Amino acid sequence: MFLLLPLCLCVLLLRADAQDQASLWRGNDRSGRCQYTFTVPSPVEASCPQTGAPELESLKARLNLLEVLVSRLSGGDIQASGSQQGVGARAQPELQEALNRAVGERNLLQGEKEHLERQLEGLQRRMEEMRRETERLRNRPCPPQTPMVPPSTSLQDRGLIRPAGGSSPMSHLMTRPNRQGDSSSLRDSAWQYGAPGFQELKAEVTEVPAPDGSEDNAGCGYLISVGEPVTHRKADNIAGKYGVWMQDPEAVSPYGPNMVWRLDTVGTEVRQLFGYEDMEQLSKGFPSKVLLLPELVESTGATLYRGSLYYQRRRSRTLIRYDLASESIAARRDLPHAGFHGQFPYSWGGYTDIDLSVDEKGLWAVYSTSKAKGAIVISQLDPHSLEVKKSWETNIRKNSAANSFIICGKLYTLASYTAHDTIINYMYDTETSQGKAVAIPFRNKYGYNSMVDYNLAQRKLFSWDNFHIVSYNIRLGRQQAN
Missing domain, CATH: 2.40.128.630 (Lipocalin)
Structure with a gap:
């Protein structure tokens, strides 16, 4: 009993002295498990050659790796940019030519579109004109029928030729030469589609000699x-x-x-x-x-x-x-x-x-x-x-x-x-x-x-x-x- 008491006192004294020089740490490691760490100062070395923790060294290594990757990527971008510029310079004339062709085709199509639009407008206007003309023809009364003159009747009996000294009321239908020497007659359109009697009468009238230059077609009218x-x-x-x-x-x-x-x-x-x-x-x-x-x-x-x-x-x-x-x-x-x-x-x-x-x-x-x-x-x-x-x-x-x-x-x-x-x-x-x-x-x-x-x-x-x-x-x- 007396021997144990001095031993305990020695242990206590040693423990108190060790607390000034040693440290005990407890914490979870990376996997989450509890870990105890006990450190004791070196009695010989004042400092360690490496002062960084393992995590700091790993971080430095990662930073170095990133720096290498960034430098490689930067150099690659510059080279890629240079190559792209070279390709762009070579492709520029081809792109310009394709653009010119596209613009030309667009202009041609635009012109054709305008032409077709004008034709469509013309057709629409023509349809409207035809509709109005049809309505006008429907509303116009039929012309009265003129009795046919017997072919045996003479021109003087019909009142178309007057005795000498008088002028014919049908003189505008007689033969008149024009400036080019064309002696074809001026014809009334109503006679061109009439009955045979009227056609014969037209032939008889055109046989009358034309008057002199007083009514020549060379003048205005x-x-x-x-x-x-x-x-x-x-x-x-x-x-x-x-x-x-x-x-x-x-x-x-x-x-x-x-x-x-x-x-x-x-x-x-x-x-x-x-x-x-x-x-x-x-x-x-x-x-x-x-x-x-x-x-x-x-x-x-x-x-x-x-x-x-x-x-x-x-x-x-x-x-x-x-x-x-x-x-x-x-x-x-x-x-x-x-x-x-x-x-x-x-x-x-x-x-x-x-x-x-x-x-x-x-x-x-x-x-x-x-x-x-x-x-x-x-x-x-x-x-x-x-x-x-x-x-x-x-x-x-x-x-x-x-x-x-x-x-x-x-x-x-x-x-x-x-x-x-x-x-x-x-x-x-x-x-x-x-x-x-x-x-x-x-x-x-x-x-x-x-x-x-x-x-x-x-x-x-x-x-x-x-x-x-x-x-x-x-x-x-x-x-x-x-």
Whole structure:
């Protein structure tokens, strides 16, 4: 017992001294198990060569690995970027070419879409015209039947020929030579489809000798009839689907009066004016002169007069007088308030907002304005300065007319540009400022007439019908056609 007591005291003393130099730690390890750690300071070494814990060393190793990976990735990005730039530089021309092709195809499709939309609008307008015409024909009463005159009755007994010294009331049906020497008679349309007795009477009347030049067809008058179309040439390519052809009624040097001129108006770059020495060379397709116009042409409304070409500049209401001799622009002027580029075209479309023409009374413009609300406006122009001298506003809508032309100061409109057998349905006289409905037969032989103009040089109608250059003989009379 006495021996145990000193031993315990020694142990206690040693334990107290050890607590100043040793440490006991308890905690969970990484797997979650309880772990005791006992540390004793070294009696010899003041410090350890490695002061970091294992976790710190592991963290340093991970950081080093990350630094290596980042450096590799950075170098790879730079190399990849350089390679991509090289590939992009090589692929850029191919991409640009593909883009240009795509843009070109888009423009072509857009143009075709606009063309189809215009055709659709034209068809819709034509259907509406046909509906109105059908209603008009249904509501019109039948004409009274005229009794047939016996063939044996003499002309004097019928009252158609008066004794010497008197004038015949049917003198407007007698044979009259025109400027070209055509001696065919002026025929009343009512006689062409009558009974055999009327046909015989017509033959007897045409045998009466024609009067002298006091009633020659060379003077001005009202349009009585239009002959059958005569084809002179067909265009060679799509550029000639629509166009305008013309002659100068007062040609000046260096071009003679037989010179024929032509413009193909399909495309966005319309500026070539082809000249032919005469109609024969036109039929053969051999131009003797090709002029490049300084300003682009809009549509089929051009005309020739006194050595100058008059036309509308593309996408504007500007009129241009181009001198053929000097091959330069002699005058330009805006047509006041005129619609342009599809605002007030003819029913067939084609940006035919402004239509220029020439007749016995000078230079004319047919167009419309917002003030006129789409009705046809006729203006007489000064051929030198293009200034408007006088204007008339009609009662016919411009987009309901297929085309129009002016003869002797009288405007005539065409009912359809596609119907093979149509009519000239309206006439407006600038001398009386009065308009009226007419019904003069007209034939669109090829089914798409984009230009009809009066040619004063030959006293005919010139037209451009679906690639074909066509002309019509006409008859003028002193009395208005009923």
